[in-house]
Amino acid sequence: MKVTFPHMGHMWICLAAMLEYLGVEVVVPPPTSKRTLTLGARHAPEFACLPLKLNLGNFMEASELGADTILMAGGCGPCRFGYYAQVEYAILEDLGYKYRLVVMEPPQRHVGELLSKIKYITGHSSWWEVVRGIRFGYQKARMVDELERRAHYLRPREIHRGSTDKAFKRALREIIAVKHPRDLPQAGERVRRIMAGVAIRPRPVLRVGIVGEIFTLLEPFANYDLERRLGYLGVQADRSIYLSEWINDHLFLGLVRGLRSRKEACRAAPPYLNHFVGGHGQETVGSTVMYARQGYDGVIQLLPFTCMPEIVAHSVLPGLSTGLGIPTLTITVDEQSGEAGLMTRLEAFIDLLARKKGVV
């Protein structure tokens, strides 16, 4: 059995660590690229959102490397994602791919089923081992998130353009290379040293929060490297969702204390949005409120074209923006997106924030 899974930013690092620790053979799809998109968009329904198209492309490319089993998350609506595993699988079958599909449904609904799926993938490992594997993967997710936060801080302040990105790549390799939980602390130390080597100078920076649909937030290919572009424009970005937070919320049901949680975001959403609307719609609204309260200069909402929950949130944002005095910009991405148009809007938005704050 050679297991693959779709890309979502650096999630593969955490998943591969966990599975390989448990002795499962893993095929990481090649990094999402234009080729992935071309393959996916060719065979996906036109009005499906970008994540489906990229997932599909990932599976097709992973198959070329010998993958035979798909590990995919499920869900129970109203976001269409819950159905994507099945749709993607049906498309792959029609195209003649020979895959086995294992869908992990959220534990809130079918704990027994989830456990049996894990057992199916991990085979002979004991439950104790499985727990250790998951913990190992989670720890890597924490480290990667920490590293991303550091890069967000450094990028707008770096003296040499590109030095943060170089250091980031090196540091990421350190985390990827760790094969056993006992080696994590030393790797963490090396990561800290690498990032400390980035030369910075103090300067006024703008702070912008990024909210929206999780896949578009986490996958730099889908969001046109938004965080890096913001950094280069002199902005310290923060993301409303990091992978480790999502794992803690959705898989550990909030077991790890002291992490930012979706619950706070949802509590902050009323009176602007009082109900769950699927996906991360309510979190988007709530996180925007929280960013406003924390004195951020602006908020950018990211969504894939046709994303219903985010469209609901989008329609709520203008009132919130006026009410709390925080400018917002919505960026919709799909395979037709043009980079030039995106950059113009982004630059104009940052100018708006800079002039408002008087740091031109």
Place this chain on the structure above:
Amino acid sequence: MKGYLGIDVGSVSTNLVFMDENGEIREAIYLRTRGQPIFVLQEGLRQLAERLPGNIVISGVGTTGSGRYLAGIIAGADVVKNEITSHAVAASTLVPGVQTILEIGGQDSKIIILRNGVVTDFAMNTVCAAGTGSFLDQQAARLNIPIEEFGKLALKSTVPVRIAGRCAVFAESDMIHKQQMGYSLPDILAGLCEALVRNYLNNVGKGKEILPPVVFQGGVAANAGMRRAFEQALGLEVHVPPHYNVMGAVGAALLAREKMAGGGTSRFRGFGVAKTRFKAGGFECEGCPNLCEVVEITREGEVIARWGDRCGRWSNSLGYKENAV
């Protein structure tokens, strides 16, 4: 005489203005880009040099428009700004107190909301270009009327015909339909203006609070029919400022002045660049499956700029500085 140069390289037109130190626009040049931004920019610089007195000193250069980076490299810009900021700066300087800017150019349309002289919100057309200058241009050509006459004819209308304006293609079909039914040309043109304004307000202006004074700029502002349609739809007076068709360039010149106020010498390469050999080439990077199409600008055979790569492998290698906040 000292002054500032503003350059706006758009999809349809390339505009240059020379602004003296007091903010007075001394020269303005409007040229069609015709898909050759480098050549037309050089031509514009040549014409500008001819019109200006010999003792001219350029203290700063600003570029804007979709070709802003290219223009910035060719001319040697001190500031490279997106067209939204440039238009906002120009309008708020020329029309003090402006709260709403309607801008319709060749390929895109924007709305900019200002409060107390600061941009608070903006939007650009996204999925559909119906209602932009190119479409009006095309329709004028199809009906065999000079684009300059379009507005005047539309004003003669007494009963504008309702045209489906949601999509440029359907708008054209509907116009042809109305034409075959025998409606008069002025009524069809006025109907088209109304349809485009409706489309603009629904798509670009949706959810925005449009307060007076309202300024209408960009090439399409020359069309009196569009202006009247906006006034009727909004119930507000709509101002078309002087230099409405080169406002982006005016904004770029103003931004250059702002940037150079702190001192320093301009990076302007001189009017001689009109004679320099620039070449835009490109190649497909094979470093990863993204296969980015990297653009390379050379001056007299030497690479002076690169862009188009997602990862920064090529653009960062030249140490090219983008504008930072």
